[in-house]
Amino acid sequence: MSDLISIFIGMALINNFILTKFLGLCPFFGVSKKLNAAISMGLAVMVVMLAASLVTWVIYYQILLVYEIEYMQIVIYILVIASLVQIIEMAIKRTNIQLYNALGIYLPLITTNCAVLGVTFINTQEGFGLVEALVAALGAGFGFTLVLGMMSGIRERLELADVPESFRGIPVAFLVAMILGLAFLGFGGIV
Amino acid sequence: MTDDKVCTVCGDAECKEGHQVCHTCFSMAQAEDFAAPAKDGGFMETFRKGITTTNPVFILLLGLCPTLAVSTSLDNAFGMSAAVMFVLLGSNIIVSMIRKWVPDIVRIPTFIVIIATFVTIIHLSMQAFVPPLSKSLGIYVPLIVVNCIILGRAEAFASKNGPLQSLSDAFGIGIGFAGAIVLISFFRQLLGTGILELFGTKLVEVPGLVDHPMNIFVLPMGAFMVLGLALAAFRYMGVMENE
Numbered sequence: 001m002s003d004l005i006s007i008f009i010g011m012a013l014i015n016n017f018i019l020t021k022f023l024g025l026c027p028f029f030g031v032s033k034k035l036n037a038a039i040s041m042g043l044a045v046m047v048v049m050l051a052a053s054l055v056t057w058v059i060y061y062q063i064l065l066v067y068e069i070e071y072m073q074i075v076i077y078i079l080v081i082a083s084l085v086q087i088i089e090m091a092i093k094r095t096n097i098q099l100y101n102a103l104g105i106y107l108p109l110i111t112t113n114c115a116v117l118g119v120t121f122i123n124t125q126e127g128f129g130l131v132e133a134l135v136a137a138l139g140a141g142f143g144f145t146l147v148l149g150m151m152s153g154i155r156e157r158l159e160l161a162d163v164p165e166s167f168r169g170i171p172v173a174f175l176v177a178m179i180l181g182l183a184f185l186g187f188g189g190i191v
Numbered sequence: 192m193t194d195d196k197v198c199t200v201c202g203d204a205e206c207k208e209g210h211q212v213c214h215t216c217f218s219m220a221q222a223e224d225f226a227a228p229a230k231d232g233g234f235m236e237t238f239r240k241g242i243t244t245t246n247p248v249f250i251l252l253l254g255l256c257p258t259l260a261v262s263t264s265l266d267n268a269f270g271m272s273a274a275v276m277f278v279l280l281g282s283n284i285i286v287s288m289i290r291k292w293v294p295d296i297v298r299i300p301t302f303i304v305i306i307a308t309f310v311t312i313i314h315l316s317m318q319a320f321v322p323p324l325s326k327s328l329g330i331y332v333p334l335i336v337v338n339c340i341i342l343g344r345a346e347a348f349a350s351k352n353g354p355l356q357s358l359s360d361a362f363g364i365g366i367g368f369a370g371a372i373v374l375i376s377f378f379r380q381l382l383g384t385g386i387l388e389l390f391g392t393k394l395v396e397v398p399g400l401v402d403h404p405m406n407i408f409v410l411p412m413g414a415f416m417v418l419g420l421a422l423a424a425f426r427y428m429g430v431m432e433n434e
Binding site for chain 1: 252253255256257259260300303304307308310311314315330333334336337338339407410411412413414415416418419420422423424426427
């Protein structure tokens with residue numbers, strides 16, 4: 001159990017996907033201007049991460065390893081994620097239209113989000129079991145949502161701030177990310 | 192890919208700024224930046240554009256993940272650039288050759304499979320021939336498959352132009368990417384360790400810095416700082432425009 005907790009904290013806070021692994025940076029700077037959009041995006045990523053970790057784990061250990069075709073990993077994983085996103089999108093559309101309205105538009109866009117593919121590669125690389133892989137995905141998704149939410153709050157304020165002209169927009173967002181990263185360094189002592 | 196009209200950059204249903212977003216990554220390239228360079232431009236013209244006006248990192252802000260993650264040392268930067276260049280050349284050429292036979296609706300999946308194939312080739316080759324480099328680049332080599340520079344060029348350029356044009360575009364964009372990542376890693380390695388080293392050869396050593404290096408530059412935060420400052424500096428010098 002304590003293993004699982006340390007995996008969760010490690011993925012969510014210490015090795016935060018955005019701030020220390022630089023995965024999913026594009027949505028980080030792209031959608032992080034509005035809080036609602038950021039949270040919805042984060043949740044969509046978390047759902048896809050969980051599903052992708054489950055499916056890729058089964059495929060890797062039950063098919064790729066058994067038939068010794070591990071070299072197909074990259075091609076298979078990206079196809080799995082792309083089709084999974086389509087299926088999840090259709091499923092949500094049929095069952096819960098409100099959820100679809102909240103998450104729907106972000107789903108097709110995260111097909112090839114590097115954070116999703118990244119978590120599946122990390123799961124395989126670290127040799128995680130199924131439960132560990134799911135916890136890792138949950139942690140990664142949580143950390144992603146947390147930082148995306150924080151950043152959007154900060155950027156809403158930044159819009160009103162008097163930033164030097166050359167720094168306006170993206171450059172100052174990078175510097176904010178740096179300061180957030182420094183703050184997250186403090187979590188390094190938890191585990 | 193999406194049928195809604197909400198602009199994914201500003202979340203505005205009636206976005207008038209013509210934001211066009213890379214579907215892979217939400218990168219906020221403006222429509223005119225992301226569009227293919229003019230078809231009448233010659234080989235050298237397309238090549239030059241890739242380095243300057245459509246520089247993938249500094250102008251289009253694409254492919255940030257590998258740029259920031261592996262720019263801790265010059266070795267990594269050159270290794271990553273070579274891998275990206277290989278995949279970009281391969282995918283651009285193949286995509287431009289098969290562009291007339293691929294139905295529009297399965298365009299993106301086809302491109303992704305082509306890119307994934309080239310990434311697998313370079314990933315396995317690096318593991319076999321340069322294991323230390325492969326180890327220090329880690330998961331960022333397989334992640335080239337979702338690097339928006341490559342899918343972006345396949346979609347925006349190679350699927351609309353012939354193989355020769357696409358080849359020059361791949362060279363230009365590849366060198367533009369390499370220039371950016373090498374520039375960033377130059378500052379990070381120099382300030383973060385005080386020593387500039389390239390494949391085991393010591394190039395420069397800054398006396399005071401070696402004993403008291405500025406560790407923040409090799410930490411992940413340093414990457415954000417260097418890129419943020421670089422973008423601001425380019426804007427200040429007028430190389431690139433403000434938003």
